[in-house]
Amino acid sequence: MDFQTPETTLANVPTVLRADGSADPATDPGLDAQLLRELMRAMVRTRIVDERLVLLQRQGRIGFHIGSLGEEATILGSIAALRPQDWIFPCYREFSALLWRGLPLGTYLDNMFGNEDDPVRGRQMPDHWTARALRIGSVSSPIGTQITQAVGFAMAARHKAEDVVTMAFFGDGATSSNDFHTGLNFAGVYRAPTVFLCRNNGWAISVPTAKQTASTSFADKGVAYGVRGVQCDGNDVLAVWRTVRDAVSRAAAGEGPQLVECITYRLSGHSTSDDPKVYRADDEVTAWRRADPIARLRRHLELKGLWTEDEEKAWAASCEAELKAAIEGAEKKAPPALSSMFDDVFAERPWHLEEQCAALLAGPRAPRGH
């Protein structure tokens, strides 16, 4: 076999959830029933949204989606382990973080359609959102750039004597970027309260982890920078929560920056623009479906009597209904006003943008659609 299975990849990685659905008592973080159920609901909802958005893109109704299929436990377990005052510097796969922190689904859909109510005013591709009020940063496409920013933000908070930890999300590919190395180095030197959350999902578009690094692990990369690095089973939401909560506590307590590598798997393509069949074996995907994070939490909750098939069906139906309404609402909204293209380049429009805006408004209109 020339690919990694969850059994081999996760063999020596800390795990809480066992194959039979029970939690290892030695490592079970002991989350209360309410939080466990909230995590389950969020993971189910995230997958429903992900799968539906792919369909919308295939139908030509949205331009793009970059999803989190298979990575729900890594993202939601991490977000749930943050304290309310902590800030998230996202990559672009973490829309479930927005929803976990309370962004209305309709607002997320406004971003997917780039309509007049899109928080980024239709200026970026779908899934390049922003949510400052939820303490979530603004998404950009260049890989790794948010990592150094998360470090500076944490340093600024400390300068103001605020108890804030920042968490930077990035994939395994980003560990090769300048900003990863610089960010860890600066954080190490200044002991910034930052958690570096590496979603090792096995693939950077078509490049597997083996071609991304010769290191034994991505967590090892912390050593050179004086940054504590740990791995965990990223498809085990309890292991993620436990590992990240520990990292956040350490960072907040002044123990310095923390690197957490969550080993998970990107079940989908890189984005809707990608066809993974060109570069990876179906058998590999099938093998990782056995370690599906939702199935693993479901078994655990069923064993504890906290979740039933009927409950999941009812919850899924309500998510579908909510999603249908949100899509319909967002799809029929108007595009952003033409003149808004010239807003927010600067705090105030200089003369050249006033001139260009006037020229656009006075000129012929482009054909609709794309």
Next chain:
Amino acid sequence: MPQMNMVQALNDALRVEMRRNRDVVVLGEDVGKLGGVFRVTQGLQDEFGESRCFDTPLAEGGILGVAIGMALYGLRPVPEIQFSDFIFPAYDQIVSELAKYRYRSGGEYTCPLVVRTPVGGGIRGGHYHSQSPESQFIHVAGLKVVCPSNPYDAKGLLLSSIRDDDPVLFFEPKRVYRAARADVPEGDYTIPLGEAKVVREGQHVTVVAWGAMLYEALAAAEQAATQGIECDVIDLRTLWPLDIDCIVASVERTGRIVVVHEAPKSCGFGSEIVALVNEKAFLHLEAPPVRVTGWDTPFPYTLENEYLPLAHRILPALVETARY
């Protein structure tokens, strides 16, 4: 009123603003104990402590990424890039992040910070200590670009830049750092961004320059005057947003324009200035606009005075334009 050179005036501006606003922090390579390789940040760490003036690891991309994070939090960082020739590891952070934060976040996030960096040649620095990359930042939507020519403007423009709500690239002409002394008021004063200044008046040719080349333009204008050619010399001070009204008003009187800059000619900022003058004052022109600039080569070491658009190259351009 005290006399200061540009290094002292910039240092004074940083002190004024750091005393006034605790959110202003200075970071960069060697800015702490050493006070910067040109000494612009000298003594700031002593006065304000290591949390507000600190040395960084040697990674320009990290300096900008960290400064952006600080600005997002609400601080007013003033990162220093030791030479503008070394700004390119930070180009991604400046172009993809700094310039776009306000726009891409629908105005939710802003990045008010000032990147200070020495610019230009004339110090025997070869191509890695002499370049003038201003047009590579002007071309990026979302950045303001400033380049003072004298100590008085340097202080007032730096104070305006730090208080501005948009990111500013603040290019400091290193050849002028210690070459010119001037009266610089103590305490607080500002010079608004976006306002050029006519520093010599004349009716025959408009000359646009900034930074160190302003002095070459003035020297050439002085010599041209002995031949009966009077120049209107404009010091841009802020390169972007450009004070186009000042330039057009002058060209409407003179009908002739010469733009001087150190950067290579092709796609240099002079190209944009000439294009704008063509668009806005075409019918006033009596002669083709002229650019006197560095050549389209890397900046040379031994022959730097042949590369730079010094007065000896500006003068013939003025004469030819005036007599066209």
